[in-house]
Each structure stands twice: as structure tokens, then as C-alpha cells.
Amino acid sequence: MSPSVAFVVHGERIDARRVAEQAIATLDAGGTLCQLAVLTKSDEFSEQIVDSSVAVIVSLGGDGTFLRAAREAHGLDVPILGVNFGRVGYLLDLPPSELAPVVLGILEGSMDFDLRYGLEATVHHQATITTPVFATNEVSVEKTVPGHVARLHISIDGESFMTYSADGVLLATPMGSTAYNLSAGGPILAPGIDGFVLTPVAPHFAINRSIVLTGNQQVSLEVVGDRSAVCVVDGVSLAEVGQGDRVVVQRSSQPLKVVTLEHVGFGDRLRENLRQGHEE
Secondary structure (H helix, E strand, C coil): CCCEEEEEEECCCHHHHHHHHHHHHHHHHCCCEEEEEEECCCCCECCCCCCCCEEEEEEEECHHHHHHHHHHHHHHCCCEEEEECCCCCCCECCCHHHHHHHHHHHHHCCCEEEEECCEEEEEECCCCECCCEEECCEEEEEECCCCCCEEEEEEECCEEEEEEEECEEEEECCCCCCCHHHHCCCCCCCCCCCEEEEEEECCCCCCCCCEEEECCCEEEEEECCCCCEEEEECCEEEEEECCCCEEEEEECCCCEEEEECCCCCHHHHHHHHHHHHCCC
């Protein structure tokens, strides 16, 4: 079966959809099979990306579209090309005329990609354990009631660490350390670091410093108060967790393959990312 390409666009990004359709027309004319999956407001695709022939996923949009497409790429173990139609992030600014040639280069094996390790989260309810969910940027457990806090007991590698009364606690990958983690006061991790970071969000009367963990460690976040919380993966609610429930997070053993077109230094990329984040 010939390799195919899946294009992912957000339903409200008409400009991104137009570019995707132009690239698909060019690739189809050359004999490359393509499909277009539109991401809806409910975080669902217009059609599922499950074809075993898919060799690369192309995300056209902002960070949210990329994160949702990245979960599909990780599940299929194929590279993802992120084309920027948003404002902030590590996505590539690629002229529309170059998209189809770049995709062909990926299929031919002439493009490089970086390996980015994400996180794997499972929710342990009283009698059930959910299927592991992949996170490119972060996993968080957050309060659900405005004006109140969540009480979360943290264990690291099975050892009791601390109970936080806070708006939440998040665990971020190096790739995601410049997102929610940074706005919560956490440190920025270089992309190649084998580890992740734990950051409390607005903790009350507790240590408010982040903790950088190694890639082989595991963290458990248990709800110990009588107020429920919610587990959020890359900005999307995964499950509600109540008293006694736990969210267990560790590094994913399988990396995400992110296509790169040219070498961009960490300092240059970080400076551009932060500069865009402060633009009006």
C-alpha cells in the first residue's frame, strides 16, 4: 500500500484549510494519497486518522491543533509536521508553495526530525484504571470550584512527598515547559533534557518551587480533599477525579517525531517564542 498523508486543520481556520486543500491537490496530481481531517470545537476529528498507510501527519493551525494532531502521530508512530497559522509556539513558518515539496521530502526520507519525549497519564479511580493518554506538553490536575482549592498529595516513585492546597499541580515536558508551566512560574527546560518538571499552581502555604525530575521517575497525584478535581491533558479535560482517585504520570517510552527543516538554536527559538508571546 502506498504511503499516505493526513492533513489536520482546525474547523475555524479557513486560511489553513485553503492551504491544506492546495497541497492535497498538488500531491494527488502526483499520485500521493491524502486525507483531510478537520478538528471541531468539541476536540473531535471530522474523520478518524486510523489508516495504517498514513506515513506523516501535517498540522496546520496553532498550538492547540498541533497538540491534538501530535497525539495521533504518536499513536501511529509517524512524524508530524507542524505549520504555524497561530501566534505562539515552536511550529514552522512554511510558505504555502513549499508545503507539498516538503511533504514529498518527508515521504522520501530526506527530511530530518527531532525526537521529543512526552508524558503518559493514567487515571486510577476506585476500581478502574484508564487507558494511558499521551501528552506532548503537560498533564495537570486542577480545581473545579472557583474560589476554592484542590488538595493533592504527591508521591514520587512510590514515596510520599507533599500535599498541596493549590489551584492545581502540573507536570510539563521540556517541549511544554514554555507553555502553562512557564506562566505558572516554572523553569524552561532545554528540549534535549531527559526529564520533566513538576510545578504547583498558586499553592497555599506550601513550597511554591518547581521540581525537575529525571525521565525514569513516576509521579502520583492523589485527591485527598472532599472537593473533586479534573485531570487535563494538553489543555483538554480527560477525567474528573474525586477523593482517593490518583493520576499517575511518567515519561512516555515512545518519542514523538517532530519534523525540522533547518537547525534553529535553542536560544534563537526561545527568544522568538517569548517575543511572540508578548506581542499585542
